[in-house]
Amino acid sequence: MIKQSGLSPDTARYRQVIPAGEYWFDVVGQGQRFRIVDVEGNQAADTLLFCAADPAERYSFVDTLRAQRNLYLSVGSTLLSTAGRALALIVADTVGRHDTLGGACAAESNTVRYALEKRTMHSCRDSWLLAVAEHERFGLTKRDLTHNINFFMNVPVTADGSLTFADGLSGPGQYVELAAAMDVLVLISNCPQLNNPCNAYNPTPLEILIWDSDVS
């Protein structure tokens, strides 16, 4: 479902561009609004969410999909934790649907999907691993790097059970906006994948904006 946000970038308390192949890792406070902008279009934002007070409780795609009985994320989706609690709600979305089945790219899965010689290419999981290594205070390791949301990515599933990575539905300036339902730790890899159409073979920047809860 497409719904514009009522918030203006002028009132954001924080703005940060994430170049392709880099990560963003920080706490978003309960009630804050958090927007991810697909600046140039067709870019995948591989996103993990954790309960800041207890990061062993984290985003669970299986619980989220099962609770909403639908494969795709958009306005109205509640992003649930492994304990069945709301981490965040999608409150605005100019794209219409986002993937959470496709996981993140990794050096090893690239060897399977494309060629063994792709093993040295950059990947989302490498960005996440560097992020957790550079933020030891959050206490995360590879154990915690599980299944993510792919904002702006389009992975249609057919009734007979096939799955494809399709050309994105997103475009320049499209965005998705979340409201944090608790203090959440957000880890985003701006996907560096060069081997499939998730980034239109051309990884480009994302922008993060955060508004405090009292801004409307």
Place this chain on the structure above:
Amino acid sequence: MDHPTSGAHADAHPIYETRLEGGKHWSLTVRGGTQMRLVDLEGGANVGMLLFNPCNVLERYNAPDTLKCQHTFKLTRGHCLYSDMGRIFCSIVEDTAGWHDTVCGNSNRALVQQRWGLKSYQQCRNDWHQNGHDAFLVEGGKYGLGRRDLAANVNWFSKVSAEETGVLSFDPQASRKGAFVDLRFEMDTLVLLHTCPHPLNPAAAYPKSPVAVELRRAPAVQADDFCLNACAENVRGFQNTALYRQYGCHPGEIAP
């Protein structure tokens, strides 16, 4: 279903066989080269399963990697179950059920109590209502694994399909009495499993469908193997696995 066969079959008689009642859990380490048959003994079974590398439990079954590299939403014959390290824990070499779910996760205590009521151990002894989440915590705990290690599991015998709009539906008629699936393990694998109900099962009473688990020695993978040749991705997955079995940390293992 008519499909090509590789000509090699596992032994008729299992090395080991056992029966798990519905709502129970178990774990075991399976050597590469073992074939595990799961049988839905009465119809409507569900087997929740997670897989880990026993030499390094940080390597584990990855459902998204498994689905995307084989361009599939369901699991059935010809598909391989991949670790997050690009290797194949097991291949589905036979399947008479036809569709197995790996995106709907697990039942948990609240779900089971809400749908089927509380049946405590004190009150009901072996008929108590267990749930998939706690089952994995118990089995995983035996190997040092905890809630941080639980990710998307397989639900053998459970069919959940999606409409074009993404709406999910559970098919209660999907698995029939006697349906089975054969998993050929391509590397040593720690298997956590439970027989608790699928979380979308709408049955009025807590489903207690039993399953048989049978272990056989698997025939060697031949060049014309159906799973190996199901897609170019699987050829590379088998190459990654062979590289690990040949040169990895496994004493006593022989590459296929």
